[in-house]
Amino acid sequence: MEQPQHILGTGSLPAAPPDADLIRRYTDNGWSTSSLVYLSIGENWQGPPPGLVRALHKAVPSYAHGYTLSPYGLPLLRQVLQDYIVRSHRLRTLSCGETGVAVSQAGTRAAMHDFARLLRRRPRPPDTVLVPAPGWDYSGVAAPLGYHVVPYLLRGDGQPDPEVLRAQLMRHPRALLVINPQHNPTGVEWDTSVVRQTLQAAVATEAAVLLDDAYYAVVHPGHTPTNALALLAAETRDTDMPWLAVRTLGKQFNCNGWGIGALTARPSLLAELAEIVQERTFGTGMPLQAAMAAWLTDPASDAYVTDLQHLCAENRRHVTARLHTDLGYPAEGVQSGTCTSYLRYRVPPSWAAGGSTRPYRQRAADAGVVVGEGTMIPTPGGVGTWVRLHLVQHLQTLDLAIDRLGKAGLAWSGTVGG
Structure with a gap:
């Protein structure tokens, strides 16, 4: 991910976003954020389309x-x-x-x-x-x-x-x-x-x-x-x-x-x-x-959106398949959907005690993957504990994340501390 001082600041002021603690857990363990896979929010810091950048340089009238x-x-x-x-x-x-x-x-x-x-x-x-x-x-x-x-x-x-x-x-x-x-x-x-x-x-x-x-x-x-x-x-x-x-x-x-x-x-x-x-x-x-x-x-703007749609669809299929085949998730454990840039999946049962995603997200962050909360609205009725992944990433980045989650004992059958 991008260097934290560029997007988080130095931490000298209060009210940092919730993910900041997960990022700092990783760096406190001696790792560089350059190797951290950040999949929590809809952002990858890879920059806008080249055509939009060119428009910013060439298509701005003086009055603007x-x-x-x-x-x-x-x-x-x-x-x-x-x-x-x-x-x-x-x-x-x-x-x-x-x-x-x-x-x-x-x-x-x-x-x-x-x-x-x-x-x-x-x-x-x-x-x-x-x-x-x-x-x-x-x-x-x-x-x-x-x-x-x-x-x-x-x-x-x-x-x-x-x-x-x-x-x-x-x-x-x-x-x-x-x-x-x-x-x-x-x-x-x-x-x-x-x-x-x-x-x-x-x-x-x-x-x-x-x-x-x-x-x-x-x-x-x-x-x-x-x-x-x-x-x-x-x-x-x-x-x-x-x-x-x-x-x-x-x-x-x-x-x-x-x-x-x-x-x-x-x-x-x-x-x-x-x-x-x-x-x-x-x-x-x-x-x-x-x-x-x-x-x-x-016309390049429409083409860019089409490419984004293909990227999300292909990554959605690939990550869903890997969660099922490599991490052992049952069908009901993955909500892959057909739109947005996210995929949602359940926290494995052994990591969901108390209905909180925090232990799972902390373990994932320690392994170099920051996943997002599965909802920002408190969900009454005990309908399950979920996290989400942002899919607008290189496929190699998503594969690295899945590999790290598996090695950290975060497969469906994984155990706390395992």
Whole structure:
């Protein structure tokens, strides 16, 4: 992995991320991080596509180094993004005034926070957010704003149960509902019918909706992804319920640090979001936005996404096979999925005592592999202890990780201390 001083700092300040302790365990044992395999989060520090780098050097107009007076991002990128969303989500048009697109300029986490904050300012604000479990760290966004975080459990097939979710929404009317159809961390894509029924339940209970479309483009090659944005726009067309779709571009172009994505919503809601954003900042990263605008109109950007899809699919198949054949995992012990850049698997029974992944993750880190938590949302009901692997890596790196896990006694039949 990248040298820790480049991405973690020196450790002289508090509040380091949780993985920092695992990385320091490895270096405290005398090893260099250059040999550490880091598979915890969706990052590999290998750099963005060459075409995007060239655009940053050659396609940035002089005005992009100054302020923009538009609260919706660089106008050039906003227009390109609108065309891109229409095309990639197979929408007829966004010019009818019902839906608009703005630039997410400081990461989608910040955009989610702004949306949740906006809702809290409205008359009869929601006090509950319903989030998928397992799931991403939505509670870390919403709880500090005063929301009561209520998980909705996914079924064994990785899908939400629309009827169970409808009952939860009826117990918490006017809640904020989060949906994540290309689901992180399971890699399971939610069925179109499930998403439609879920959205219909949201409309019936006057819930607000946050659509997390981070991995919309990261699906099996040739597969048409579940188009939750089109469903959301259709199901809410005759309502005034608030909704926001966020789609990061960092995941599909390996440029997470740029913090650029698309925000899709009604124009009136985008205007409210712009007011909140401007309370804390003017537009940021205009040269990056100009480069992204040029890159999205380059046919090479579509080719890059296709290559990423093939890489994830091939690595997913390979790692799944090795977990079964080399580490002895049963079929139900691996959740390989068909989308996102992650694969999830169970912690072996002997390492899962107490329902914590910590002993397993510490042992793996000592062996030179940092794996991620299988959920960032506490999952009630004792549905198992899981970890996840990030698949956007060289195949040799993933093979090295599997070899190290096996040698460290972390196969399915491994024993603590073995």
